[in-house]
Amino acid sequence: MATKKEQLKKLNTEMLACSKCALRQGCTQVVPGAGSAEANILFIGEAPGKKEDETGEPFVGAAGKFLNEMLGTIKLKREDVYIANVCKCRPPENRDPLPKEVAACWPWLLAQIKTIQPKLIVTLGRHSMERFLPGFKISEVHGKALRKEIEGMGKANLPAGRQVFYTLYHPAAALYNGSMRETLIKDFKRIPKIIAKIEQEEIR
């Protein structure tokens, strides 16, 4: 049986060759994700931006720097978690990904989740939240942990039957918005407590 690291490596190689939607024609490269295959926490953003498209790494621009800083406040480094995006290719001019692009990329994200089996999925921003919690409002659900079944995954594959999600504002949106920034930092600092609650089976 291949290790999680080996499985992710194989998956990434397959992802790099993907051309299932039109985004691939307009971007420099596929940005599969980065971090530890053994991570407890999987952060999911929206899609690569300019810097990510250039480097092949998720969250390496200004929003990434802010994410790194917030990870530091809870004594984690990027290498301790896994960071991925709903869409693996940069949309032109950083526009929002189209529903058909999100749908084309979904099997890759699902395979990442199935491989890593994180204790906690942290969605970054509205687009990532909507992929898992459609109909929710980020202004109401941010900073709250909840369990939900992931479509296409089956309860049996999830650590406790249903996955725990924690919604955060997107670091890029919060970067230059004083009150959203404060809220994001406050919500972020609660992550260790959420993990502890999951381990103590306090989140139903």
Ligand code: URA
């Ligand atoms: N914003 C995202 O949502 N993802 C990245 O990788 C970078 C910026």
